[in-house]
Structure formats: C-alpha cells, structure tokens
Amino acid sequence: MARASFSQATWLVAEREMKTLVTAKGFWIGFAFTIIGLFALTILPTVFGGDDPKVAVVGSATQAVQGKQLDVLEVGSVQEAADLVRADDVEAAIVPDGAGIKVLALNDAPDDVVAQLVQAPPVELLDASAVTSGQRAVTVIVFGLVFLMFGMGGAAIAQSTVTEKQTRIVEILVSTVPVRALLAGKILGHTILTLGQVVVLALTAPIALRVAGLGELLGVVAPALGWFIPFLMLGFVLISSMWAVAGALVSRQEDLGSTMGLVMLAVMGPYFGVQFFFENPVALKWMSFVPFTAGVAMPVRLFAQQAQPWEAILSLGILAATVVAILLVASRLYTGSLLQTGGRVKLSKAWAPAE
Amino acid sequence: MLTVRGISRSFGDHKVLDEVSFDVRPGRMTGFLGANGSGKTTTMRIVLGVLAAHGGTVSWQGAEVGPQNRPDFGYMPEERGLYPKMKVRDQITWLARLHGVDRETAQRNTDALLADLELTERAGDRLEELSLGNQQRVQIAAALVHDPALLILDEPFSGLDPIAVETVLDVLRKRAAGGVPVLFSSHQLAIVERLCDDVVIISKGRIVANGSREELRARHAGQRYEIVVAEDAGWVRDVPGVTILELDGPRAVFEAEPQQVLRAALDRAEVRSFTPVVPTLDEIFREVI
Numbered sequence: 001m002a003r004a005s006f007s008q009a010t011w012l013v014a015e016r017e018m019k020t021l022v023t024a025k026g027f028w029i030g031f032a033f034t035i036i037g038l039f040a041l042t043i044l045p046t047v048f049g050g051d052d053p054k055v056a057v058v059g060s061a062t063q064a065v066q067g068k069q070l071d072v073l074e075v076g077s078v079q080e081a082a083d084l085v086r087a088d089d090v091e092a093a094i095v096p097d098g099a100g101i102k103v104l105a106l107n108d109a110p111d112d113v114v115a116q117l118v119q120a121p122p123v124e125l126l127d128a129s130a131v132t133s134g135q136r137a138v139t140v141i142v143f144g145l146v147f148l149m150f151g152m153g154g155a156a157i158a159q160s161t162v163t164e165k166q167t168r169i170v171e172i173l174v175s176t177v178p179v180r181a182l183l184a185g186k187i188l189g190h191t192i193l194t195l196g197q198v199v200v201l202a203l204t205a206p207i208a209l210r211v212a213g214l215g216e217l218l219g220v221v222a223p224a225l226g227w228f229i230p231f232l233m234l235g236f237v238l239i240s241s242m243w244a245v246a247g248a249l250v251s252r253q254e255d256l257g258s259t260m261g262l263v264m265l266a267v268m269g270p271y272f273g274v275q276f277f278f279e280n281p282v283a284l285k286w287m288s289f290v291p292f293t294a295g296v297a298m299p300v301r302l303f304a305q306q307a308q309p310w311e312a313i314l315s316l317g318i319l320a321a322t323v324v325a326i327l328l329v330a331s332r333l334y335t336g337s338l339l340q341t342g343g344r345v346k347l348s349k350a351w352a353p354a355e
Numbered sequence: 356m357l358t359v360r361g362i363s364r365s366f367g368d369h370k371v372l373d374e375v376s377f378d379v380r381p382g383r384m385t386g387f388l389g390a391n392g393s394g395k396t397t398t399m400r401i402v403l404g405v406l407a408a409h410g411g412t413v414s415w416q417g418a419e420v421g422p423q424n425r426p427d428f429g430y431m432p433e434e435r436g437l438y439p440k441m442k443v444r445d446q447i448t449w450l451a452r453l454h455g456v457d458r459e460t461a462q463r464n465t466d467a468l469l470a471d472l473e474l475t476e477r478a479g480d481r482l483e484e485l486s487l488g489n490q491q492r493v494q495i496a497a498a499l500v501h502d503p504a505l506l507i508l509d510e511p512f513s514g515l516d517p518i519a520v521e522t523v524l525d526v527l528r529k530r531a532a533g534g535v536p537v538l539f540s541s542h543q544l545a546i547v548e549r550l551c552d553d554v555v556i557i558s559k560g561r562i563v564a565n566g567s568r569e570e571l572r573a574r575h576a577g578q579r580y581e582i583v584v585a586e587d588a589g590w591v592r593d594v595p596g597v598t599i600l601e602l603d604g605p606r607a608v609f610e611a612e613p614q615q616v617l618r619a620a621l622d623r624a625e626v627r628s629f630t631p632v633v634p635t636l637d638e639i640f641r642e643v644i
Contacts, residue, residue, distance in 0.1 A: 003426055004455040012453050020440065167436025172497065175403040175430050176453050178422060339405060 009177040013185020018193050021156060031197055034149055035204060041142060042208040053113050056081040056093040061101045065094060068116040078104075139221070139303045140278045143228055143296045144271045146201065147235065150194050151267035154240040155260065157186050161247030161338075162256055170338060179335045187240050187327075194236050198229055224303035227312055228295075234319045235295035239267055241323075241330035248337040249345045258344055266292055274300065281306065289315050291322040356380055357402070357420075357505055357536055362411035364397055371397050373560045375411070379505070379536040379553075384527065386551030386568075387540040388640060394560040395540040396433045399509050402538075403430050415505065426454050429503030431511055433540075435494050439483040443474065446482060447496050454501035461500070468496045471526050488519050495523055499530065506530060508539040512546055524550060548636045558644035568636070575639045579632040581608045582616065585625040594619050608632060 004012065021027050054071040058081050065072050073090060075081050081093035085104050092113045093104040103113060164170040173182055202225055209218055246259040270293035277283035278300060287297035288307065294315045301307035337350035357379040364372040372394045379385045389395045400406040402413050404425055413420040415427075437446055444465055451461035469475050472492040477485055482493060491514050498508060511527070512520050527550075531537050541547050547554070554571055556564040564571060579600070582588060588607040592599045594616050601608040605627070609616070613631075620626050634642075 003423075004453055008455075009453060012449065016441075016449055019445075020438075024440075163438065167439060168432055168434040169436050169438060171400070171403070171405050171432040171434075172430055172450065173453070175405055175428065176426050176450075 004177060006178060006181050009181035010185040010188060013177075013182055014189035014192065017157075017160060017186055017189030020160070021190070021193055030149075030153070031200075034146070034197070035201065037145070038142060038201065038205070039208045039211075041138065041145075042212045042214070053091045053110065053116075054089075055113055056084045056090045058093065058095045060096045061094045064101045064117060070113065070116055136278070136300070136304050139224070140274060140296070140300050143299055143303075144274055146198075146228075147232060147296050148267060148271045150197070150232065150236055151239045151271075152264075153194065154190060154236065154243040154263075154267075157190050157240050157243040158247030158256060158260065158263075159253065160186060161244055161334075162250060162253050165248070165251050165338065165341065166253065174339060179338055180331055182338075183241075183244055183331055183334045186244055187237060190240055191233065191237055195229075195233055198232060202229065221303065224299050227302050228299040230316060231295040231299055231319065234316065234323055235292070238291060238319070238323050238326055239263065241327050242266060245330050245333045245337070245350075248334045249347070249350060251341045251343065255344055269293075270296060289318060291319045294319050356416065357538070358412075358414045359398070359402065360412050360414075362398065362401055362408050362413065364394075364401060364406070364409050371560050372401075372408075375557065375560070375562055377555045377562055377565050379538045381536050382531055382534045383552040384531050384537045384539065384550055385553040385555060386547035386636075387538055387555050387557065388542070388544065388547060388636070389540070389557035390644060391542070393557045393644075395557060396509055398557070399430075399433075399507050399538070399540065402507055403428065405432075426501075427504040429498040429501065429506045429508075431494055431498040431508040433509035435491065435514075437482050437490075437493060437497060440481055442479055442481055443485070443493055444469065444478040447493065447500050450497050451500040454503075456501050464500050464502065465496070468500055468526075471522075471529075472496055473522060488515055491515055492519065492523065495526065499526070504535065506535055506537040506539075508537070510541060511539050512541055512543055520546065544635070544637045544640060554636065556640060556643055563643040564639065571636075571639055572633045575634050575642060576631060578610050578612065579608065579634075580611070580613050580616070580630065581606065581632050582620060582629050583627040584620060584623075585627060590623060591616065591620075 052069045052071045054073065055065065056073050056075050057065055058075055058078050062072075062074060073084070075084065075093075078093075078095045081090075081095055082104055084090045085093050085106055088106070091105070092110040094113075094117070095102055095104060101117070103110065103117070105113075164173065205221070205225065206218055209215060209221065242263045246263050247256065249259045250256055270287070273287060273293050274284070274296045277287065278297075284297055284301055284306070287293035288301050288311070289298075298307065298312055298315045302312055333347065333350045336352065337345040340349070359378070360376045362372055362375040363370070375394070375398055377385075387395050387398070397406065401408045402420065404420070404422070415424050418424060441449075447465040447468065448458075448461045451464055452458060456464065466475070466478075469478050472495060474489065474492055474496070477489060482490060485493065495508075495511060498506065506527070508527075511523060515523060524546075527537060527539070531552075539551075548568075551568055553567050554564065555562060566574070582591065583606045586605060588602065588605050591597060591607045591609055592602065594611065597609050597611040597616060599607060599609050613629075617626070617629055620629070
C-alpha cells in the first residue's frame, strides 16, 4: 500500500493548518487591524502634529512674527487679544511691551510659540546620526508590536493541538503518521502564514512612510527591516514550538490558560524589556544576543546604526541554535503529552520515556 | 491475519490486560465483546499503537505491527471526533491522503463512501453542522476511506439509529466480503449475533471465550431442548433424568438425554416441535463473564 513519507505528512498537516486559519474570519480581522494599526502609528503624528500654533498679534508686535511658523490673527487691542486667549481661540497673544514684545498665555508657557520668537544659537552635532531618538522610539514600538502580535498569533497552534486532543482525532492521527510530523507540520504551516503576513507588512511599510512624508527614512529602515524578517521568523519558530507544547499539555480548550502563561511571558517579556531599556545601550546590546529578545533588540540596534553586521549574524546564529535545541525538547514533550488525557499533564511526566 | 499474542497492560497497579491472545481472520467479521472496563478499548488502542503494551506481540501478516504497516489499518476510536470546523468532504479526503493515498483516489474514494453512507448532500457542510448520528457516519467514512487492509472499530454502532445501523452494516459487510479482516467491539449483543462470524469475549482483562459464532454456540449448547405438544406438557417433569427449565402449557424447555423424552412424548401426545435450544450470544456472554 502507498505510504505518506515524513515530509508528505508534514506538508499535509501544514496545508491543513494554513487552510483552517485563512478560512477563519478572525485571522483576516486580526491582520487588517495590524496593518491599520501600523499605518496609524506612522501617519497620525504627522497629521495631528502638523499645524502651526495659532496666535493673536497686536500692533507693533506684528513685525516680530513675520516669517515665523505661526498662524497669525491680527487684533486691535491687548484686551481683545487677552479675551481670545481666555476663550482658547488662540494658543497665545503677542503684544507690544515697552520697546519689545510680551507673550500672553493662559496657564502654561507656550514653548512652541516662544521657540519661534527667540533667536536660537546654531547647533553642531559631533556624532550625527541619520536617526533621531524619536524615530528610534517609533521603530522600537513598531518592531516590538509586530513581534508581539505574531508571537501571540502562535497561540493558534496551541488551540489547534487542543482541538485535536479534545475531539480525539489525535488517536487517528497518531496511528497514521509520526507525532513529529504533526508537530513539524503545525510549526511549518503557521510559520509560512506568518512569513506571508510579514512580507505584506514589509511591502506596505514603505507606502506608509511615504504617506507620512517620511520617505527619506526609508533608506535607513529598509536594511533594518531586511534583518528584522529572519529574526522574526526564527523567533516565531522558537515561540511556536512552545505554543505547541502548551497545547499538548492540556485536554480541553478551557484548560489552555493554565499552560499558556509561560509562553505569554516569553512573548511579552522581550517586548516590554526592549520598550523599557532601549535607551540603555549596554542593556540593549545584551538583549540583542539573548534569543528571546534578539528578535526586536538586534534590528533596533541595526536601525540605530549601533551594531555591525557580524553582530547580527552572530545573534542570528545563537537564535538558530536555540531554535534547534528548543525544537528537540518540544518534540519530546509534545510526543509525551499528546495522548495523555484528563487534566493537565505535568512537564516531568511529558518528558519521561513512554511506558 | 492480525495476530494478538499475550498482550498485557497495567495502569499503575491495576492490571487491565492479562495475556490477551486472539486472531482476526481475513474476510471475517470478528465481534469483540466485553462489559464496560473489561479491556476492549485498551486492546484496540494497543493494536493501533496509541498505547504501548507491557508485554506480548501484535503482528499483521506475520510482521510485527509498527509505524511501517499501521497506516494500512482503518481505525474508529471509541471517543469520536474529527475536526469540527472542517468540511466533511475535505476532511475525509485529507485523512485519506495522510494515509498515503494520492489526491485523485482520495477524492474518488471519499465521494463513493459518502454516497454509500448517504451523506452526499452533507459533503460540503462543516462537521459540527451535522447531527450526531451523521457525524458518526462520517467517522466510519474516515476509517474506511484509504481502503484499509484491516479494520478496527470501537463501538461502531453506538449512537446510530436502526436505519443507520443497517447502512453501516452494509458498508462493513462489503469490506469483509472483499477479504478485509474486521474487528469491532460492541455491547449490543443482538447486532453482534447477527453480524459477526467470529467472537472474542473479554472479561476483566482476560479472554474467556474465542472462536467462530457457531462453534461457541455449539460448545455452550449442552443438552437443552424445547418441546411443544398438542396438549399440556406437564408430564415431561415425570420423565426420569429430566430437569425442567421452563414449563408453559404445551411448551417445555428442559435438559436431558433427548431421545428418551421424545419417545415418551410420542407415546402420549401429538408432538408439534422438538428442537435443540442453541444459546444466544447474550446467554453465552452471561455464562462466561
């Protein structure tokens, strides 16, 4: 009789996982939110932060605002200008004060208006970077969020595993194909889908940046993005093998919460770690070599031009080695727990050789 | 032929199977009978490799059963379940391909089976949209779609209405007629009685009876006869050496040397019928466990 080879079985499992996921509405809604969210994150600051401050100007003070980036409204008297300030119609009023001028504002000194009126001394950066700290902050958030979302998306693997255990189709599957093919197929299927989504995001990112008027940033983002993809994919394989084990340890969807904690920690921990410490070069450097945080930390360092390509390759190597190790561990735990039913399987029991 | 020899299995200190041995012969329907918890499901799960044995061997056509020949088997587990959100036809085709059947054959087999099981109209529905009885039929299809060389079905008839039982029976008989050995467990003895060629009875983890249905019946028949006469049969109890089991007007069931009773009966009255009483499986079952 014909037999499905290991790779055929793996592919069949992968194919089914992908088909199940892409025919689910939730998948597309989630993906749409991701794209919309990333566009919003890039574009909104320019939309909301773009207007010049609105000021009322009286008499001779008009000369002081000429050629400045201010939205000027000329009024007849100081009293009239002060009323506009009180009514919040303008951010500030600029009025003559003896030989000079004076700024009237409600309860806060209007820094953006004042900055336009003073003569700033020229600044020369000794260590100029193409990337401002603001841009770096946005990159950390974007890379971090993407990693977080796909990492959490791996929970679908846990759910699909529990479905198989709960419905007991797992008995048919296990008597038909090797357990390793089931695990490999699940990880492969979800990784391909994630890669597909990342490619779509990577292709739309330049559009978002152009719309936001940040086209010049593209030259800096592109290489970092190029590095981000392999880091993200390997990081995803790492996390998804953990999701698979989390699913195999329980027998019902309701119990999934009890095993998902550790995996969520492995996904959220790096996200918050990088968010909190990205301003600290030493911490960021360390994080860029630790497998779980490397996926976000190393691309951010590359983006900020703080890391050499060899560092990225080394980090990627460490990540790949960790993936292999975790896969071996996960495969044993998955095999040991897949057929155990009733309550949560202890890790030690899953690890023990089969009876 | 599937050969099970000396299979044992314990869960903790509890011995669930103790030296279980039996054969499932080609072209024969073998009924696997036993009370709840007697070890039927454990035995089947061991044959399918879902559970490891603590001793003993299972072989198929002379070779030990393992991952290399198990995909040839068709299995219907006791606890039913397929993918609830997958469409019926997709699901069955997918399972066939997982067993190594090429895409075209898988689709052809699926369509033929769904037609046999009267499920063609539901082929495009998701499994969860079907009634439990229909889901059960899909489960049968899942066990048969790759044209298995051996069928192992755990309680294939439970949850089926009488019409569905007939449909499934037809499908299974066809397979057996084609030379496939079929092992099925059931607690519905009437169905087993009608359906099976061979019977294996398990009790508390041990095989207590094993053989063809006729053989078993003959072995357990003893000296039991039923006589129906024209008038009252009360006189039978006076024949020497007779033990009356039932007496009801002109009808009596008794155990004795039959010729003597028959001779006595012909002397007294008109005999309407005189037959050996063959025990039903139900009776044998009660006797052996």
